[in-house]
Amino acid sequence: MPTIDLETASLRDLNQALHSLGRDEGGELWEILNPRGSHAVAVGVDAPLEISVHGSVGYYCGGMNQQASITVHGSAGPGVAENMMSGSVVIKGNASQYAGATSRGGLLVIEGNASSRCGISMKGADIVVKGDIGHMSAFMAQSGNLVVLGDAGDALGDSLYEARLFVRGSVKSLGADCIEKEMRPEHIELLGNLLSKAGVTDVKPEEFTRYGSARKLYNFDVDNADAY
C-alpha cells in the first residue's frame, strides 16, 4: 500500500509514480496525504488503482482519469475529473466550478454541493451530485447523465445536446433550448442504476424530473437571422 505524503514528496513525484505503472497494474490502494489544495493531484492515471486522497485538493484533481477509482476525503477545486475517460472520482466534500467538464466516461460523485458549470460540455460520463449545483451547469452537454439530488441554479442545460439531466429539487431557471421531459420506464431504470452505482439508497428515481434538449438549436432557423 504505497503512501505519498505531499508535505515531503513533490506533486511531480506523485504523478510520475502513478504514470509509470502499466495499464494492467492495479489492485493496490494508494494513500495520498496532505494535499493542502494542490493542483493536478492524480491527474492522467491509467491503471486500475484505488487512490485515496486525505484532504482538500485544488484544480483538476483526477483529470483525464482512466480506470482508477479516486476518492477525495475533502473538497475539490475547479475542474475536478475534467475530461475523465473511465473509472471513478468521488468527492466527499464540495466541488468548485466546472466539475466533470468535458468528461467522456466513468462516474463522478460529489457528495456535497457542486458549484457553477457542473458537467459543462460533458461527453458521456455519469455525474451524480448529492447536494445542489450552481448556475450554467450542463452547458452544451453532449451526452451522458447528470443526476442532482438537490437543486439546480440558473440556466440549467443551456444549448444542451443529448445529455440527460435528472434533478430532484428545484431548478432556478432553464437555459436556452432545455426543457422538461417525460420520465419513461427506461429513464426510471437508468436512473435507478446510476443511483445505486453512486451508493444512493434512500432516494427513488421517481422523485426526479428529467430535462433534455428541445433540439431547436440544432439547425439554423432563418427567422433568427436578425439575432446575428
Added chain:
Amino acid sequence: MCGIVGLFLKDRELEPQLGRMLSEMLVIMTDRGPDSAGMAIYGDAADGKVKITVQSADPETDFAGLEDSLKAVLGDDVSVAPNNTHAVITVDEAAMEAARNLLAENHPTLRIMSVGEAIEIYKEAGLPASVVQRFGLSGMSGTHGVGHTRMATESAVTTMGAHPFSTGADQCLVHNGSLSNHNNLRRELARDGMHFETENDSEVAAAYLTAEMKKGKNLGAALESALSDLDGFFTFVVGTKNGFGVVRDAIACKPAVMAETDRYVAFGSEYRALAGLPGIEEARVWEPEPATVYFWEHQ
C-alpha cells in the same frame, strides 16, 4: 489570473499575527501573480491622527529631511516612519489636507499609496515573497487586511499598477478579473471629481465604490450597485476602516473560497491560501455565490 487573500479577525488575540498570517497566504498565491504584490493592513489607529503612506522611487533622497520639511509648515506634530520604498507620515486629522497639498507641491516625486486613520498600503513590483520581506509585512499587526498578487493584463507592471488600490480614506480594493467598461466609467467619475493615477481597470472599480460611498451608501450597498454598473469579470475584496467585503460578478468565473470560524473570516483565490490557517479543518469553507454581496464589520 491574479491571486487575492483577505483576513478579517474576530478574535483580538490574533491581531499581532495578522501580518504573518496574511503574508503566508500571499506568498502561496505567487504562481497566480508573480509580477507584483501588495497588502493593505488596517491597524494602529490613533485618535485624531491620520496616516499617509507614500512611496518613492528614490527613498534615500526623498525621505531625507521629509519630516523636517513637513514640520516647518505643519508644526511639530508630524512624524515620518520610512520603511524601504514607503514611508508612513502621521499627522493630526485637522492637518491632513494641508499635508496632502504640501506633498503635492513640494514633494511631487512621492506617490500616495493610502490615506486614513487605520490603513497602510505597501505594494511594489516583484515576487510576493520579496515584497513581504522588503517591508517586513510578516511582523505587522492589525484588525484586518487584504493582499494581492498580480498577473498584469490591463495595464503596465509598475508600483502604481499593483493592488491594492485606494481611492478614499481608509478604503482599498483588490481585483481578480478584467472590466470592459472601465474607460467610460473613468471618464464619468473624473467628471464628478474623482482623480486617477493609472490606466488600470481596478482603480476605476475602487474609485466607483468610493464615489458610491460618498453618496452615503455603506460598503454593502455600494457593492450591490457595482453589480449593475460594472461590466466584466471580477472578484473584488474590499476593505474599509471597520469592514471587509467580497463580491463576484454574475458569471463568477474568477475563483474564490472563503472560510469562517469564530476567530476570523478569510478569503483566498484558492483553498491553498487558506490551508495553513488555525482551525481550518473545522472552519465553514464555502465558495461565495455569484452576484452576492458579503461583508463583515467590526462594531
